[in-house]
Structures are given as C-alpha cells and as structure tokens.
Amino acid sequence: MTLSSSHPADAAARQPRWRARRLAVAAVATLAAALLIPSGVTGAYWTTAAAGTAVTPGVGDWCATPDPATNPRIIRLSDIPETTAADGAAIRMAIIPVANNAAWGGDGTTARTLAVKLRTCSTTIPAFTLRITAWSNSTANTGATTWATGGAVAPTSRLNVTAGRGSEIQKLARWGQSTTSPGATVSNLDSRRFSWLVSGPRTSSAPTAAPADCHNRDCTPNFAAVAGASAFVANNWTATAPSVTYSAATFALNNPAAGSDWGSAAGLNANGNPNSNSVVSATATTMAPSASDATALASTDGNLMQWVVIQWSGTTPPSDLLAEIVLL
C-alpha cells in the first residue's frame, strides 16, 4: 500500500487507522515513562538502616614452633634415638649431611652460610646439654657411608653413627679426633675439619662467640657442650620470636681459589702467612652450590659438604625443643 492517494474517500477510510495508531503511540509513551521512572519511586517496600557500634577485634598471644613432620630440616631433639657407641656409652646423636643443593633450598648459584636455628615454646628448659658441630670430610679414607635414614645429601638423611664414616664423625664430635680413644691430642688434620655451631663459648646471648684465637695452626676445637638453658631462648612471652640462630664458623681456610685445603698445612685462616705465628681468625663456614651428591660426598675441602652433628645428653628435652638447619 502507498500513501500517495489524496482522494477524500481514502482519507475517510484512513481515520480509524490513524486513531488506532495514536492510541498505540500513547500506550508506548506511557510504558516508556513507567520504565524510565526510578524504581525507588515505585518501590512497594520500606527500608531502614542503622549502624552498630564499632568494635576492634584483636589478636591474642601464643607461641608456635614449626612441625618437623612437614619440614624435615627441623629436628625435634627428643626424637633423636639413643645409640650405644663402641665405647659402651649411650649417646643421642644425629649426623646429617648438608650441602648447598636443591634439597636444602639452594638456588644453584649463591653461596650460603651454614647455620642452625633453635626454637622452643617451653617456658622452662630442663637440665640437659647440647652440642651442635659440623665436620667436613676427611682427606683420608673415612670408611663406608652407611645411612640410618635416607641415602642422599638431603634433610631426611641420617648417617649411621656406629658404622664407617658415621663412626668416625661420631668420635670427632665427641672427642675431637677420630682414630684414637678420648683424651688423645687432637691433630691439626682433624681440627681443620671442625666448625662450631652450638658449642664452646656460644650461648643464646652470645650466638656468634668464637673460641679463643689460636696461633700457628695450634687450634684445638672447643666443642664443649652448652647447657640447654643457655643454648635455647626460653619462652617468656615477651620476645617477638623465641628463637636464636647460630651461624657456623671455623678457623680453617676454605677458599679453593687460593689453592688451600682444610687438609693441607696452609688450611688455617691465618692473617698473613698461614704458616707463621699469625693469629688465626674465625670465618663463617660458607658452602658453595653443589649439583651432585657423589661430588659432595667425595669432597674434602668443606665447601661442598658438611656433616652437622646434633647431640644432647641429660634430661630428655620437651618435644618442642627444635633445631632447624638452615643455609643463610
């Protein structure tokens, strides 16, 4: 249909249609108005609001130690089993292989310092003694590597303390020498293998203390055990974090770039000429990245491999006395 016609009869016929269209336009306009009017105007309900009094939730006080079950770098002292050594002594000792590798959190490029972190939530520390030392491999034959747990340079591994290499290191940690009976003179060869963590003059209030200076390679390892109450920071509910970290230190020179070796005559970290009577200074026991367990276990300079020895004696410590081996 077109609208070109102008005949009067046609116009009359269109009148009803125009009326219908106008009514339709009115309806649409009404609907549009209804849709455009804010709903609040038409909302068929009431609302009311009121603010409650403000409060300030607060945090309380507690102490917590990490769970050794989920972090194998943490050793619960009371979990260290008792073993009878060859001399008949009942000892509580764990020998743990540590290298700067992925298992210990190493990134493959950064040298790290060996350390141990002691934590507890106990408010009182019972009467026991603690000694934590670290020893490098010997340049001599150290015997077979017999594992008590694990079989890699990893936090879950423990060396059998009464067999082969474990027996040797057990004697080192107890007596400072590995081949003879207690009381024998500690050899330079063995003393150069020694790093102290929690022994000798170290306490929680002096965690970086070193044994007295020595001269001309006359450095006797001071591996005397420390009273538990001195080694740990008891929980007194005031410290921000009831823990203390002990970094490993040694008199030995562990700088392969200088051509030295802990087993060599020039292995001590003397100021100036290491073979002179110069004072020997303690240095941090740092560990270079290690990519291979076989290489680490065969190394003798102490840069790739350290055996951390944790030993306690006396009253059994509470279950929340923990030692965590860390690479700083």
Place this chain on the structure above:
Amino acid sequence: MKTPLTLALATGLAAVLLLGAQGSLASLTDSAAGPATVIQSGSLSMAVGNPTAAVNEVYGTAPAGVVVRPGSTGIIPGVQRQSYTYTITNTGTARATARLSAALAFSSPVEPRYSALRSSLQVSVSIDGQPEMIVVAAGSMASGAATVALPEQALVFTPNTQHTVVVRFSIPATSGTAAALIDSRSAAAEAVALFTFTPTFTLTQVPVAS
C-alpha cells in the same frame, strides 16, 4: 483529534505516578507486574543494641607445637576467637515485617605487622543461633579498608522481636598457620586491636500480598 491523545498520555502518566509511591499512600492494584503488594500507612524502623563481646572464646584445642599464653584474650589460630553479638529489633508498626542485610566495614590494619594475620582471618555471621555463614573466607580479606556485603537473609524480622546477630572473627588452623603468623602475635596478655569493624544493618520490608 488531539484531545484523546493528550487524555491518554495524562491518564497513563497519572497511573504510573500512583503506582506504589511511598509518599502517596496509594494502593497497588493487581495489574502491576510481579508479586502483588499493598502499601499501607505505617513505618519501619529498627533498634541496634550495643554489642556484647566474647574476647577469648575457646573453640578448638591447641595443635601440636602451639602454646596459648595463659589468660590471653584475642584471636589465636585454631584455638580462640572473638565474637560480637548485636541485638536487633524491628521497631516498625504492625505487619511491617522485614528481612536483614548488612554492610560490614573493616578499617585498615592498625599496624603493618598485622597484614599477614589479617589475610588469614575468617569472618562469619550467625543470626539467632543458626549455622554460621562465612562472609569473609580465610585468605580473601582485602589488605586495606573494605566493606563486605551480607546479602538479604531469609529470616523474617517481625516487629518488636529481638534478634541476635553474632559476628565472629577467627583464624582457621591449618598446618603451620600459628607458626607462620608468630610475628603477628600480640606479645601481650591483652589482645591488640587489628582494625575497626563497623556494621551497618538494613531492614527491608517484606512485601505484603494484597
């Protein structure tokens, strides 16, 4: 011919304006779309009482390796929580039944050292002893000031009946949580404030069927 159109527009607009406007006291007709409602004279109002606080509400046992400071108030992971009970009364006129919703506002942490703890916080709401609704799950709270909406609840608040709304703050205990947050503890016998919490409650009338 203009009169019918003008009349139709005016009539339609008048009808729209009369549709349930709050101030008009006009009745709704059953021709409106959606549920039919009736507007009647009256009012809706509410009263919110000062909250009662439970500042050392023990709800769990300390996991291995966790020791609670004796007498400590405040939130302790997995062991102790804080609850604030608000009493809300619909003080509107008869038949003005309503449902509750709320806006829960949290200020920024009082101290930066609480930011880690704040992110572990869980906030839940329980109305009239009904099961808790978690409104802020652990790990989802904003680090700065924020407001969380409590959507409109199904429970009907009838006039002049007291209802209780309990807001609980806790830290769910998962392995290592308490040790990981050790540096965020209060290190004091009394709880140390984490932030300021301000709830704004809203009652919305339940439409009355015609």
